[in-house]
Amino acid sequence: xxxxxxxxxxxxxxxxxxxxxxxxxxxxxxxxxxxxxxxxxxxxxxxxxxxxxxxxxxxxxxxxxxxxxxxxxxxxxxxxxxxxxxxxxxxxxxxxxxxxxxxx
Numbered sequence: 001x002x003x004x005x006x007x008x009x010x011x012x013x014x015x016x017x018x019x020x021x022x023x024x025x026x027x028x029x030x031x032x033x034x035x036x037x038x039x040x041x042x043x044x045x046x047x048x049x050x051x052x053x054x055x056x057x058x059x060x061x062x063x064x065x066x067x068x069x070x071x072x073x074x075x076x077x078x079x080x081x082x083x084x085x086x087x088x089x090x091x092x093x094x095x096x097x098x099x100x101x102x103x104x
Contacts, residue, residue, distance in 0.1 A: 004047045008056060017057045022064055029066035036064035040073060 001009055008014055018039045029036045040063045041055070049055045065073065 005045055005050060008045070008050055013057060017059075017062075021059060021062050024059075025064040028064065029069050030063050031069045032066060034066040034068070037067050038065050038070045039063070040065045040070055 021039050022036060025036060027036050028034070042061050042063055043049070043055050045056060055061055
């Protein structure tokens with residue numbers, strides 16, 4: 001939890017909103033259907049918007065997620081591209097090579 005957001009995530013308003021949202025979603029991940037653990041903000045919270053209730057507490061900006069889907073959301077940009085891939089038959093697919101030479 002970010003230090004600047006700790007007060008919000010420990011607030012009565014957030015706790016009540018989060019709990020009510022999870023009940024409404026039947027504690028199921030809205031992406032994969034597995035049991036949800038986290039209420040995620042679709043528009044991520046920042047120090048600039050954390051005081052805006054239409055972002056922090058509005059159900060339109062919330063999504064019940066399991067741990068895996070939440071991790072994919074927050075860490076997708078940090079995943080490095082795979083160097084190799086395989087076909088369904090297990091054959092190696094060569095990596096895409098960037099053409100470093102320009103055609104004239």
